[in-house]
Amino acid sequence: MTKRKGCRNWRWLALWWHHFFLLWSTIDGQTRYSITEELKQGSVVGNLAKDLGLGLSEIFDRKLHVASEAGEQYFSVDAGKGELVVNDRIDREALCGQSANCVLPLQVVIEDPLQLFRVEVDIQDINDNAPRFPSNEIILEIAESTVVGVHFPLESAIDPDVGSNSLKSYTLSKDECFSIRVKEVAGGRKVPELILAKVLDREKKAVHKLLLTALDGGSPVRSGTAQITISVLDNNDNVPAFEKTSYKVSVSENAVEGALIVQTKATDMDDGQNGEIEYSFGAHTSDAMMSIFTIDHISGTIFLKGKLDFEANANYELDISAKDKGIPRMEGHCTVHVEVIDVNDNAPEIILTSHPKPVREDSPNGTVVALISARDLDSGDNGKVRLQLPKTSQFALKPSFSHNYALVTSGPLDREKVSEYNIxxxxxxxxxxxxxxxxxxxVTITDVNDNAPVFTQKIYHVYLKENGVPGAILYSVSASDLDFGxxxxxxxxxxxxxxxxxxxSSYVYINSDNGSIYSMHSFDYEKLKVFQIQVQAKDQGSPSLSSNATVHVFILDQNDNAPAVIYPSSAAMGSLSHQRMPRSAKAGHLVTKVTAVDADSGHNAWLSYRLAEATDASLFTVNLYTGEVRTKRAVSEQDDSSQRLLIEIKDDGEPIQSSTVTVSIILEDGLHEPILDLRHKVAEPSKKTGRITLYLILSLASVSVLSLVTFFILAVKCIRNSRSSSTCCMRRTDSDDYKNPNRNLQIQLNTDGPIKYVEVLGGDMLSQSQSFRSCMSPMSEYSDFTLIKPSSTTDFKEVISVLDASLPDSTWTFESQQIYSLPHPSSSLMRLNTGIK
Known part of the structure; x- marks a missing residue:
């Protein structure tokens, strides 16, 4: 800071007041420096960091910068030293003109967090301008009859400096006829007047040349000169005189063009042309002033020609000249002071001191968004400004000082609702x-990760046909996140x-980018009917958020299995089935029963039986739904003893799958009720009995240890209840050793008159338990117990082979019925029927 030094003289009072106002500024929260104009670039103004109480590291970290309200950036901050230095040449006269005080207000802005300081720099004048006359040569015409003591106003010299450096005095070169006097007019302007000290004698000296010098009060003293050339004229010896030497008038700045400003009036004591007056502006009136005012040359009335602007110029000073038409022409002068009255013609202006910063949506109330200020070029009440925000705004204005405000948050922010505010x-x-x-x-609201991804559905149902191509897309799930980036x-x-x-993961995989789910292999409905997938959607935020959805995949059955013949067993294995029938059989006699099973489900497993070919089509008929072969009529003696039937089995799928079985029937005489005879006949060991024993051993060996334990428990229960029950039924439940999510089966052998059948009951496909049931008629001559674990279609064929071997000379049928419970298949019922000839 440059301080003005002075000795103990008359300046002590001014120095005391200077320190008083500087102390007052500090108390008011502002920092003030004083420097002289025209300092070199880089000159130090003061230690800004120290005066603001900041450390050197804070200048760089908090991004301190200086903004000038004057528009030009005259100052900058040395980040290494914290000093305020001169950035550009400062010309006090260009900035403040003739104003006594020249203060440059600065705004020091510190970010992170935002903070604003006001700094004022007082620009002190130096004597860098010499007085200068508007013209280097002044030409006057003075009549020789002019009386001694007449004053001739001259053009004032102009010195842009102020105070002691401004214009102080004038001197005139030595001449016995003229002297100089300085007159101080309104506003402190010093006007030189040439005084006639001695009567002129044109015949002795027609032209006087004088040198007028203007001196300022600086140190060293600067000066400017003008050459005065005086031509001595004869005759007209009276000068026009104005009624007032100075006129003062006030005009509103919104006065219309042509408005009357003032009327000046001058009189001349001469007669004729020497007394006729013509008015005009002074010779050195600027073009700018003449573009605003005009004067009537005859009446001396001044009118408004252009527009007034209080903010551009609040005062005008017009030099009015009144000349007569005599020879030589005499000239009188007066001054018109025009004061412009301010009107409210300038709207207030809002200035962004700092650009708005993006705000996180989780920012607390009071977070500073931007620094703003307001100004109005008008004066008085016309220049007082107040700022307002909409009532529903999420922001507020926090006053700072001198029309400066901080824009802060005042409510909750949600980027997903409003991502940018236009305040x-x-x-x-x-x-x-x-x-x-x-x-x-x-104001931009930046995102924080406060929203988890949301699936379009919490549960998806996907229906997929079996036997699809591996790698095919099953479904595409989709989740959206309201956050950004x-x-x-x-x-x-x-x-x-x-x-x-x-x-x-061995069944399906998912594309992590788009949510498409693909199959890893082809699915088989007969092995897997339904399964579920848990899909997770996770965003990339920190910390990341996620949500889950469930995809239920239902495998839809296709007609990919042809009916499999399980009885007659020999026909199922490719050989011809031989059946015997008595010639005494009547119409409706049950010859045999063809049983087939289809591994498919629903319509694809609905089977129908048809007699495709026969030796005598009039003798036999096949039931469309049960496959029972019965006689249409009674057998006659004329019928061939050997009959051959070709039976076709079709399912109800699309396309239709079919298979055939050939049955050979031998007609015999004297064959009566073989089944009843067999029931009371004592079984003797034979080759067939040995074969049955082998099958039973193999079947029992295939059952797990847990099944054996269950078998013994059920056998004990059966013995205990044998007295009160004619049928022994055993059940086996296994939830650990025989888990098959595809199928729960119950196999039940029942008697229905002459027909024996086994029921295979399928429970819910998602159940983890299996139930086996085997029942034998008390009329059976075999006491062997067979426990079978169901699995696939091939397993069923093996089951029937075992059962067929256990119950010789019996006829088996297999009926399949599928039950659906939307949205997916839930259970199945299968029945094995056996009929005895």
């Missing part, structure tokens, strides 16, 4: 009528779970 600030002055302006400040990027994954004791 409308209204500035209104206190004029009458008041003027206002608006400014839109855009990385917080909204969603990746998909499948949570680990088990399907048939195997990880679900």
């Amino acid at each position: 409308e600030i209204t500035a209104t002055d206190s004029g009458s009528p008041p003027l206002s302006s608006k400014k839109i400040i855009p 990385e917080n909204a990027k969603v990746s998909y994954s499948i949570l680990d779970s088990k399907v048939q004791d195997v990880s679900v």
Whole structure:
């Protein structure tokens, strides 16, 4: 800081007041420096960091910068030393003109957090301008009859400096006829007047040349000169005189063009042309002033020609000249002072001191968004400004000082609802009528990861045909995240779970980018009917958020299995089935029963039987639904003893699958009720009995240890209840050793008159338990117990082979019925029928 030094003289009082105001500024929260104009670039103004109480590291970290309200950036901050230095040449006269005080207000802005300081720099004048006359040569014409003591006003010299450096005095070169006097007019302007000290004698000296010198009060003293050339004229010896030497008038700045400003009047004591007066502006009136005012040359009335602007110029000073038409022409002068009255013609202006910063949506109330200020070029009440925000705004204005405000948050922010605010600030002055302006400040809300991905559905149902191509797309799930950028990027994954004791990842995989689910292999409805997938959607935020959805995949059956003949067993294995029938059989006699099973389900497993070929088509008929072969009529003696039937079995699928079986029937005489005879006949060991024993041993060996334990428990129960029950039924439930999520089966052998049948009951496909049931008629001559574990279609064929071997000379049928419970198949009922000839 440059301080003015002075000795103990008359300046002590001014120095005391200077320190008083500097102390007052510090107390007011402002920092003030004083420097002289024209300092070199880089000159130090003061230690700004120290005066503001900041450390050197804070200058760089908090991004301290200086903004000048004057528009030109005259100062900058040395970040290494914290000093305020001169950035550009400062010309006090260009900045403040003739104003006594020249203060440059600066705004020191510190970010992170935002903070604003006001700094004032007082620009002190130096004597860098010499007085200068508007013209280097002044030409006067003075009549020789002019009386001694007449004053001739001269053009004032101009010195842009102020105070002691401004214009102080004039001197005139030596001449016995003329002297100089300085007259001080309104505003402190010093006007030189040439005084006639001695009567002129044109005949002795027609032209006088004088040198007028203007001196300032600086140190060293600067000066300027003008050459005065005086031509001595004869005759007209009276000068026009104005009624007033100075006129003062006030005009509103909104006065219309042509408005009357003032009327000047001058009189001349001469007669004729020597007394006729013509008015005009002074010879050195600027073009700018003449573009605003005009004068009537005859009446001396001054009118408004252009527009007034109080903010551009609040005062005008016009030099009016009145000349007569005599020879030589005499000239009188007066001054017109025009004061412009301010009107409220400038709307307030809103200025962004710092650009708005993006705000996180979780920012607390009071977070500073931007620094703004307001100004109005008008004066008085017309220049008082107040700022307002909409009532429903999420922001508020926090006053700082001297029309400076901080824009802060005042409510909760949610980027997903509003990602950018256009804050409308209204500035209104206190004029009458008041003027206002608006400014839109855009504020961007930055995202935080506060929203988890959301699936379009919590549960998806996918229906997939079996036997599809591996790698085919099953379904595409989709989740969206309301957040932005990385917080909204969603990746998909499948949570680990088990399907048939195997990880679900071995069945399907998912594209992590788009949520498309693909099959790893082809699915078989007969092995797997339904399974579920847990899909997780996770965003890329920190910390990341996730949500889950369940995908139920239902395998739809296709007609990919042809009916399989399980009885007659020999026909099922490719050989011809031989059946015997008595010639005494009547119409409707049950010859045999063809039994087939279809591994498919629903319509695809509905079987129908048809007699395709026969030796005598009139003798036999086949039941469409049960496959029973019965006689249409009684057998006659004329019928061949050997009959051959070709039976076709079709399912109800699309396309239709079919198979055939050939049955050979031998007609014999004297064959009566073989089944009843067999029931009372004592079985003797034979080759067939040995074969049955082998099958039973193999079947029992294939059952698990747990099944054997269950068998013994059921056998004990059966013995205990044998007295009160004619049928022994054993059940086996296993939830640990025979887990098959595809199928729960119950196999039940029942008697229905002459027909024996086994029921295979299928429970819910998702159940983990299996139930086996085997029942034998008390009329059976075999006491062997057979426990069978159901699995696939091939297993059923093996089951029937075992049962057929256990019950010789019996006839088996297999009926399949599928029951659906939307949205997916839930249970099945299968029945094995056996008929005895």
